[in-house]
Amino acid sequence: MASDVSGDGGPKLGEASRPRWLFASFRGYQPSWLAADVIAGLMLGAISIPEQLATARLAGLDPQAGLYALVAGSLGFAIFGANRFVSVGADSTIAPIFAGALATLAAAGSQHYAEHATMVAFLVGAMLVTVGVVGAGWIADLLSIPVTVGFLAGISAHIIVGQLPSILGIAGPTGYLLSRIAIIARHLPNANLYALAIGAAVLAITAGAERIGPRVPGALIAIVAAAIAVVALDLKARGVAVLDPLPHGLPGLTLPQAGELGFIGRLLPAALVVAAVCMMQTTAVVRSFPSDPGVREDVSRDFAGVGAGCILAGLIGAFAVDASPPCTAIVKESGGRSQLATLTQVAMALALVFFAAGLTAYVPKAALGGLLVYIGMRIFKLGDMIKIARRGGYEIIMVALSAGLVILMPIETGMLLAIVLSLVHSLYMVARPRCSQLSRVPGTTIWWPPSPEQPGERVPGVVVFAPAAPIYFTNAEFICERLKAEVAAAQDPVRLVVIEAIGVIDIDYTGSQVLQETIAQLRGAAIDVAFCRMEAPRAQAAAKQTRLFDAVGADHMFRSAEEAVHNLANHLEAAHRSSSHGQGTN
Numbered sequence: 001m002a003s004d005v006s007g008d009g010g011p012k013l014g015e016a017s018r019p020r021w022l023f024a025s026f027r028g029y030q031p032s033w034l035a036a037d038v039i040a041g042l043m044l045g046a047i048s049i050p051e052q053l054a055t056a057r058l059a060g061l062d063p064q065a066g067l068y069a070l071v072a073g074s075l076g077f078a079i080f081g082a083n084r085f086v087s088v089g090a091d092s093t094i095a096p097i098f099a100g101a102l103a104t105l106a107a108a109g110s111q112h113y114a115e116h117a118t119m120v121a122f123l124v125g126a127m128l129v130t131v132g133v134v135g136a137g138w139i140a141d142l143l144s145i146p147v148t149v150g151f152l153a154g155i156s157a158h159i160i161v162g163q164l165p166s167i168l169g170i171a172g173p174t175g176y177l178l179s180r181i182a183i184i185a186r187h188l189p190n191a192n193l194y195a196l197a198i199g200a201a202v203l204a205i206t207a208g209a210e211r212i213g214p215r216v217p218g219a220l221i222a223i224v225a226a227a228i229a230v231v232a233l234d235l236k237a238r239g240v241a242v243l244d245p246l247p248h249g250l251p252g253l254t255l256p257q258a259g260e261l262g263f264i265g266r267l268l269p270a271a272l273v274v275a276a277v278c279m280m281q282t283t284a285v286v287r288s289f290p291s292d293p294g295v296r297e298d299v300s301r302d303f304a305g306v307g308a309g310c311i312l313a314g315l316i317g318a319f320a321v322d323a324s325p326p327c328t329a330i331v332k333e334s335g336g337r338s339q340l341a342t343l344t345q346v347a348m349a350l351a352l353v354f355f356a357a358g359l360t361a362y363v364p365k366a367a368l369g370g371l372l373v374y375i376g377m378r379i380f381k382l383g384d385m386i387k388i389a390r391r392g393g394y395e396i397i398m399v400a401l402s403a404g405l406v407i408l409m410p411i412e413t414g415m416l417l418a419i420v421l422s423l424v425h426s427l428y429m430v431a432r433p434r435c436s437q438l439s440r441v442p443g444t445t446i447w448w449p450p451s452p453e454q455p456g457e458r459v460p461g462v463v464v465f466a467p468a469a470p471i472y473f474t475n476a477e478f479i480c481e482r483l484k485a486e487v488a489a490a491q492d493p494v495r496l497v498v499i500e501a502i503g504v505i506d507i508d509y510t511g512s513q514v515l516q517e518t519i520a521q522l523r524g525a526a527i528d529v530a531f532c533r534m535e536a537p538r539a540q541a542a543a544k545q546t547r548l549f550d551a552v553g554a555d556h557m558f559r560s561a562e563e564a565v566h567n568l569a570n571h572l573e574a575a576h577r578s579s580s581h582g583q584g585t586n
Helices: 031-058 063-080 095-102 111-134 137-142 145-168 177-186 193-212 218-232 258-288 299-315 325-333 340-355 357-362 365-378 382-391 393-408 411-431 476-489 509-524 537-545 548-552 561-585
Strands: 435-440 462-467 496-500 528-532
Touching (some): 031 063, 031 145, 031 365, 095 111, 095 258, 111 299, 137 258, 137 299, 145 382, 145 411, 193 218, 193 365, 218 357, 218 365, 258 299, 258 411, 340 357, 393 411, 435 476, 509 548, 528 561
Parallel strands (some): 462 496
Antiparallel strands (some): 435 462
């Protein structure tokens, strides 16, 4: 029996999460965890609550909507999610996406705008819950890392440019990103230097605190310092804009108005993009911070938890929520043990709403702008771009293309096209897979792709060919044409082709038929064909069902390329010599 990984009553190594839907994240909870959870929650609230206020402004809504989103996301995930550490709330990655779509339907801050935001939250929540219930968590894997890094860079540009007017104390322009940059540049002489100083100071303090340690509440320190400066220096009289006081208490539960239903078709594309980003980010967070080492994480269950948070956010007049990588890291690094840590930050948010709502009247908008610029800089993954450029070859182009789409087009359209780009890229990788002719490593029985440093040994008359992909209708013709090209380019007349099938994890009917036709053509040209290392159970089952095994022959299926060459090449050479001798006698 495997040992207890956590040592404190947690699940055993390799054990799946319990199949329960409510409060699964509290499984095995122990009273000794309480103090650690409360401390982690207080730390989390000090860091996340200022960001929630700022993210609401990024979404085009009043600051209190960010607190409502935090409450809804945390409660929804605590009830329906499974991961112990994931923190869910207003997120700067998805806020600009739906804000860009809503801006085409209603003015930011208007009643209709808020109603559309709740509808998007309902749509996103319904999609995530559906994906979670049917166990389709694999959908999140359809977005490649280069495309994800690229569209995050595009979102970063939107966030930073969108906050420059608040920091500069000028009116915010509308339109496409590049035109807004031009307008802001023309209005630079009208900047309010006090607002600029506040925004720059908040940015510097927040970034500096992050460098000291992720548990330092730099955002809270910076916002409090900015509020003190507003009061001490009477900055409101000097043109520094501040927030309105928060309304006391929470709003009541409401369903979308009947009139909203007509907008579903127009809101659906943005909701699809937001749901896709939520799935991608939630998957990354859950896999980065698993509840228990060695235990399979139920990502689909966590999709349902985030979806429940979105639906609850819509019911209380907030907006769509998402799992937060930095906030989840705070829970983990602060010693949190369960979702009680995130519920502690909910208690802090409720205390602010009920007992200290008036304090936000001293918070300058430039301070939230500086905080959002820091958030935008944080999601610009320059380090990942450098790694992709160095190690990913042409995939850096995918980064540039996806970033360009998001920057140059309306953000929700650019995001949708970036997702399509990722899908097209994955289809291309399957349709045009790498195929290699192998050579024997000198002094061994190993067949390996040759390189300039190690060209390897070739056996005259033998081609060992390795397709590195499942063989489907999308790529079968390409793979077989590559095989024929290798045969035609051989220096000696080819007598034997060995298809090394370790990379062939699956075969569909069309792929099998194309392979069988190619085998028949090669054998018709006096070239024998064998397979080796077809190890994947799905590929074996498909080869048997589609009669590919029958076409190859049971005596032409081998466990290694060396075994195939040893058994068949020598036999063919002997037969060739016998045939030549017979012709000479005649």
